[in-house]
Amino acid sequence: MGALDGILVADFSRVLAGPYATMLLADMGADVIKVEAPGGDDTRNWLPPERDGVSTYYLGVNRGKRSVALDLKDPADRALAHELSARADVFIENFKPGGLSAYGLDYPAVRERNPKVVYASITGFGAEGGAHLPGYDLIVQAVSGLMSLTGSADGPPYRAGMSVFDVITGLHAVSGILAALYAGGGQRVEVNLMSSALSALVNHTSAVVAGEVTPHRMGNAHPSLFPYEPLECADGDLVVAAGNDGQFRKLCEVLGVPELADDARFARTRDRTANRAALKPLLVAELKKRTRAELFAQLSAVGVACGPINTVTEGVALAEDLGLEPVVGPGGVPSVRHPIRFSGTPAGYRLPPPALDEHGDEIRKWLR
Known part of the structure; x- marks a missing residue:
């Protein structure tokens, strides 16, 4: 049994931060229902690379879930979404702030029908002054200061080689959800990429707020250590x-x-x-x-x-050589192992990443 067996997660997120968070919850035993628009999660079409015609980007963050396609503009589908939100232990979304209120799926509406729910919201810049700003990782890398630190000292700024703040925000979402479940539920958990970025910049933001020093680009050098x-x-x-x-x-x-x-x-x-x-x-x-x-x-x-x-290929090979067994293959689809090892409630990989609406019939029948 996984640590989160019996926990139902209604996953209304898409792209990276939210799906990464819910995949980790699924690995830990939660039953994650991935609610997609009829066109599916955007990352299904982010090609190349691909495996059997499916984006490896999508495959990398969606194992362990069941998929149902719901058109929230359709009254019947919207009623099913309401019923799912009423049954869920966790509701997670990354719409623009206020974007779900028109469908009766904002926090006040969901809590009214489900007082014990943990409602997790992921945004780019919070729900106040930055509510209108789209939450793209690259933009946050730019405005948070990370790009000003990345690259050679006398060259242009660079983005990190991966969507670092999406992943960190997803991890923060998991941490917040688990803490709220431990506290008994019935609360909203809000995380955003900008706050996650400033937290993740640790010594650099500390230099600013505690030392009144503005860090600068140093290539591969460290400002406080050598070598x-x-x-x-x-x-x-x-x-x-x-x-x-x-x-x-x-x-x-x-x-x-x-x-x-x-x-x-x-x-x-x-x-x-x-x-x-x-x-x-x-x-x-x-x-x-x-x-x-x-x-x-x-x-x-x-x-x-x-x-x-x-290279990343060599990195995976090194992990294999070290006995970390980095690759798992639910349903014959290779992916990277859950990063946490539990002695009593190990992570599990019950389902491969779902096709769009693959479990739609069974989920609709269950919700009606």
Whole structure:
């Protein structure tokens, strides 16, 4: 049995943040009913890449759910949506603020018919001054400041290589839903991409609000640590992360230059950060004498964090080599394992991502 067996989730979300959240809930045992418009979730058509004609984007965030297509403008379908909201333990949506009120599916209406419901809303910029702004991850990466931090110091700003704030907001939604269920339900949980972004920028937003410092783009460098970036070896770059004085000393010993750890310019974290321009070429001169594979093995053996810059394919392969078993295949459709391991209530993968309205008949019959 999953930890959330017996929990019914009415999923009125689409694209990424909401579907990612509800997939995680499904993995943990919840019965998730994915309510789609007759045209289906937008990501069904985000191609390429694809598997058997279906978008891998859609496949990546929708396993474990049952799909029903409902046209909320149709009175009969709208009545079914009302009945589903009355039975659900969790109702989750990512419409624009106020967008569901016309259909009687806003929080006051749903709570009136279901006082114990946990009603989770995901927006881009909240329900107040930013209610009119569309919630695209790329836009939030721009306006939150993340893009100002991403890219080389003397180059243009870049987006992250994935929809980082959609995923983080989905995780926050799961956290809020679980907390509200634990508290007994009967409340609204609101998350938005902008607040999630500012929270996720942690040390950078802390620099602004606590230190009155505006962070700036530094390429792969870290503002408070060195070495904590890719460094050149004999056959390419290796990311090296010496997060404290002890790790730096071990790094120097492996490289055969223990005297660097005793040099007053480099002895402490603050010193190494201030004198990175002097320290970096000294380290690179030694690193270039060995290959990435040699250094990965030697540094890892003494507890110095490091790693090659892999492709995503190589990343999955590494997880397999480490025994993390990253790939699961419900219904023959490969996807990435739930990230949490439970000793007593393990995650399960009961259903593959559903076709549009695949379970429509059984769900309509059950709701009538």
